[in-house]
């Protein structure tokens with residue numbers, strides 16, 4: 562990669578971590594620029610105009626172009642690497658898990674983690690509080706689906722590590738921050754251990 566890569570991020574976010582983790586696993590250097598989302602720093606006119614009209618991070622900057630959406634940014638970094646299966650079915654299956662992550666996993670587990678870990682349960686609005694039971698149920702359903710799959714496979718796709726594992730690892734391994742009990746999901750817990758044993762693994766706190 563010849564153009565400079567800059568990750569616009571809030572480091573504690575699992576979505577931003579996915580992008581750092583993909584880069585670390587592949588040995589790709591990236592610069593990091595931190596925004597405080599609790600202070601609305603991704604909602605300024607400058608950010609909306611120059612970085613992401615959707616007002617959110619992560620955004621991967623490639624030279625003077627910008628890719629918002631975590632899984633798209635990971636895909637950019639991993640294109641041409643062993644994290645993307647060469648087989649046509651397997652690469653579509655990888656995308657299946659990444660789209661599923663954004664629809665069934667992240668909106669439940671990541672949102673609850675943000676509410677509990679960053680905002681604090683006592684500071685939630687009435688609307689947010691009313692959504693907690695549904696998100697708890699949805700998050701457990703997502704972990705159960707992963708548990709069933711991982712009871713039969715070491716990795717999510719084609720029995721080898723792929724971008725699907727990277728994107729799902731990000732919020733799954735910190736689901737305890739959102740008061741999910743990972744010990745109820747032993748195969749998911751073993752998969753987390755396998756993932757962390759990879760060369761170049763980068764913890765979320767790094």
Ligand SMILES: N[C@@H](CCC(=O)N[C@@H](CS)C(=O)NCC(=O)O)C(=O)O
Nearest residue numbers: 574576598616617618619630631632
């Ligand atoms: N689908 C997006 C979600 C991005 C997102 O929700 N980012 C949050 C942090 S994880 C954010 O920027 N929140 C600040 C805000 O909405 O003002 C992705 O995967 O990148």
